[in-house]
Amino acid sequence: MKKILLVCSAGMSTSLLVTKMQQAAIEKSIEIEIFALPVAECASVADSVDVVLLGPQVRYQKPQVDAVIKGRVPVDIIDMKDYGMMNGKAVFEMAMKLIG
Structure with a gap:
């Protein structure tokens, strides 16, 4: 089973x-x-997830998360509009594209 981590x-x-x-x-x-x-x-x-998405409010901590993940899986920032609108469908689709 795939796992998506949201960092907040x-x-x-x-x-x-x-x-x-x-x-x-x-x-x-x-x-x-x-x-x-x-x-x-x-x-x-870090070793058990397939993708990591950061909330826009913690985007400045992406280098810290990248250092923990060490390139093992994709790490990206959730679109501010999708986060603000709580657009779960769009964020889910983003995660699935990153997983591949």
């Missing part, structure tokens, strides 16, 4: 986005695990 600061709004992304996955009949963690905890799952 506190996790409140990102948790809502996770739910909306899970709904998008269900609509497409794709079995996938999607979860959110703060930047400080992403190292604990």
Whole structure:
């Protein structure tokens, strides 16, 4: 099963986005695990995820996340508009394209 990690600061709004992304996955009949963690905890799952998406509010921490992931999987920043609108479908599709 593929795993998508969303990296955030506190996790409140990102948790809502996770739910909306899970709904998008269900609509497409794709079995996938999607979860959110703060930047400080992403190292604990770095070896078990297939893609890492950063919330726009923590985009400045991308170099730190890149250092943890070490190029093993794609790391990208969620579009600010999609994040603000909680567009789970668009963010899910972005993640799936990055996974390949």
